[in-house]
Amino acid sequence: MSQRETDSIAFYGGEPTVRHDIFNILKAARENGYRRIKLFTNGRAFSDPHYLHRILSTGCSLFEIKLWASNPSLHDHITRVNGSFWETIQGVQNIAELPQEKFICIRIPVCRENVTDLENTVTTVLNFGINRIILSVYDYSIPFGSLLPRIANSLNISIFNRVWILTEGLPFCVMQGLEPHIGELLSGLTGLYERTFQHHNACVQCIFRELCPGAETRYLTQFGDREFFPVTASKYTENIKALHV
């Protein structure tokens, strides 16, 4: 930590809140000069206000909390932990009600089980005064024909409510017109490259081919590349290339 190059640090797992020494770890980060300390968590531990207070007293005020669904039956079915939905929701509510400065991001992992609930989940979390939503696509067994309308609806719901929303795992060509919501433009395109993405036929003519790693290999194997069309123009091209080339 003494050789840090930024004042930001993030802790994730597993689940960092199950560690008994998490308070000491967060305090050490603060004492070593980190000002932006982020915890990736399921948020369940924050349903206990005393626990939340102890975390906040370390100087940690940025939270990225995973929520899988809009209702307990689906959420707890996916997490396989009874009661986890209400614990997470209570945790988010407890943080949101705190008067001090904080940043709450809700991460919604998009999978086959919850894709039809996506808009409901976004609508649910908008009730809590959160700062950002991330729709993280990691299950490539969902055909884009089913997924993308729900992604677009979810983005629109959040945008209409003036809450910042981003996606992860979706290339430029399926996000045309929505490029400012591509999370990797902020988190770094190397995140995409680290996954198993590959170029396909449409990429040859695409203006983003040098930036974009292509589409996910398993998706291409299962569904082919018929749904992908090259981006030939985008009003965001110059801004994106200025950031990443």
Ligand code: SF4
């Ligand atoms: S390089 Fe390929 S996958 Fe990436 S945006 Fe262009 S067409 Fe889509």
